[in-house]
Amino acid sequence: xxxxxxxxxxxxxxxxxxxxxxxxxxxxxxxxxxxxxxxxxxxxxxxxxxxxxxxxxxxxxxxxxxxxxxxxxxxxxxxxxxxxxxxxxxxxxxxxxxxxxxxxxxxxxxxxxxxxxxxxxxxxxxxxxxxxxxxxxxxxxxxxxxxxxxxxxxxxxxxxxxxxxxxxxxxxxxxxxxxxxxxxxxxxxxxxxxxxxxxxxxxxxxxxxxxxxxxxxxxxxxxxxxxxxxxxxxxxxxxxxxxxxxxxxxxxxxxxxxxxxxxxxxxxxxxxxxxxxxxxxxxxxxxxxxxxxxxxxxxx
Numbered sequence: 001x002x003x004x005x006x007x008x009x010x011x012x013x014x015x016x017x018x019x020x021x022x023x024x025x026x027x028x029x030x031x032x033x034x035x036x037x038x039x040x041x042x043x044x045x046x047x048x049x050x051x052x053x054x055x056x057x058x059x060x061x062x063x064x065x066x067x068x069x070x071x072x073x074x075x076x077x078x079x080x081x082x083x084x085x086x087x088x089x090x091x092x093x094x095x096x097x098x099x100x101x102x103x104x105x106x107x108x109x110x111x112x113x114x115x116x117x118x119x120x121x122x123x124x125x126x127x128x129x130x131x132x133x134x135x136x137x138x139x140x141x142x143x144x145x146x147x148x149x150x151x152x153x154x155x156x157x158x159x160x161x162x163x164x165x166x167x168x169x170x171x172x173x174x175x176x177x178x179x180x181x182x183x184x185x186x187x188x189x190x191x192x193x194x195x196x197x198x199x200x201x202x203x204x205x206x207x208x209x210x211x212x213x214x215x216x217x218x219x220x221x222x223x224x225x226x227x228x229x230x231x232x233x234x235x236x237x238x239x240x241x242x243x244x245x246x247x248x249x250x251x252x253x254x255x256x257x258x259x260x261x262x263x264x265x266x267x268x269x270x271x272x273x274x275x276x277x278x279x280x281x282x283x284x285x286x287x288x289x290x291x292x293x294x295x296x297x298x299x300x
Contacts, residue, residue, distance in 0.1 A: 009152040009211055012164045013204035016148075019168050020141075020203070024175035024196040028189060035279075037173055042280040044169035045245035046287020051166040052237035054292040056147060056230050057097070059159055063227030064092055096228045100143075100235020107139045108243075130185045134195055137178055138202045140240060141171060145203035147233030149210025153226045162291050167203060169287070170240070175199060246276075246284075 144167045151160045178199060182192045214226050276284065 005152050005155065006211065008157055008160055009149065009207060012148060012160060013207050016164065016168060016171070016207075017200050017204045020171050020175045020200040021196060023172035024179045024200065025193075026176055027180040027183060028192065037176065038277075038280055039283045040169065041173045041245055042276075042283035043287040044166070044171075044173060045241045046284040047166035047169050047290060048237045048241035048245070048287075050288040050291035051162055052234040052241075053288075054295055055159055055162050056151075056234040056237065057093075058295075059151070059154060059156070060096070060227045060230035060234065061093055063154070063223055063230070067224045067227065092228060093231055096231030097235040097238075100232040100237075101239045102235075103232075104140070104143065104236045104239040104243075107136060107143075130182060130187065133178070133181060134199075137174060138199055140174075140236075141199055141202035142206040143233065143236040144171065144240075145206030145208075146210050146229060147237065148203070149207035150214060150226050150229040150233060152207070152211050153214055153222070154230075158294065162294055166237070166291070170245070171203065 147163050148160065148167065151163050154160075175196065179192050179196055182195060183189075187195075210229065214222055214229065216222075217225055
């Protein structure tokens with residue numbers, strides 16, 4: 001475990017914690033322009049898509065190929081093992097991406113099944129709807145942390161930085177939306193701050209846990225697991241950006257509640273055929289291409 005890798009991860013984790021917490025405090029003190037919040041959400045959604053497609057997936061595939069080649073070079077039946085190795089890592093890519101996507105789908109469905117539209121008393125003064133929203137967003141945040149933790153083991157600071165920016169520009173509006181939603185549901189400010197702390201801690205803690213767990217593995221298993229986990233996190237990024245954020249930014253209604261990404265709202269938005277505003281579309285495209293440009297500039 002390189003101390004420099006852990007140092008960068010701690011720096012990004014602390015920045016993520018502070019940034020999300022401060023963003024969540026905004027609705028408790030001032031009213032933010034909704035148009036600016038939607039533009040930020042659009043840019044964040046684009047960054048999630050671009051980071052998954054142009055950074056995390058290529059990096060994860062590269063790691064899997066590297067570990068597969070190292071394994072086949074240590075065998076006698078080289079031609080047969082090369083074919084078997086190629087088949088193994090291509091299968092791993094699809095499996096990891098699908099698992100990440102399905103994982104987030106199950107999180108949404110389980111949370112929605114327990115939440116529904118009920119405002120009956122839940123736990124800690126929150127209604128069932130609020131609780132399901134809180135649990136869903138905390139799990140989402142933790143899943144984002146997995147990507148940062150795995151990226152810390154690639155020895156590529158630029159990859160960590162791009163993933164960090166993508167998470168921050170997605171999580172800051174989500175933190176804002178979470179506190180706005182809870183205040184709208186009638187929660188007291190003290191309870192909202194406690195929930196905000198838990199939400200802000202989820203991604204940094206999961207990033208550190210992922211880093212420690214992968215570092216504890218030995219040799220090739222650690223490298224293979226790092227690549228697989230990165231691809232898994234790419235699947236979660238693609239799910240969150242396409243299923244949650246994109247339907248919301250095409251909606252004319254309230255961003256603060258929409259960032260929470262309630263499944264029923266998203267389905268109704270898609271059925272109504274709402275289109276993304278040009279300003280939001282421009283922000284989305286810029287966010288998607290930004291990781292691509294950063295990658296190109298680094299390689300050149």
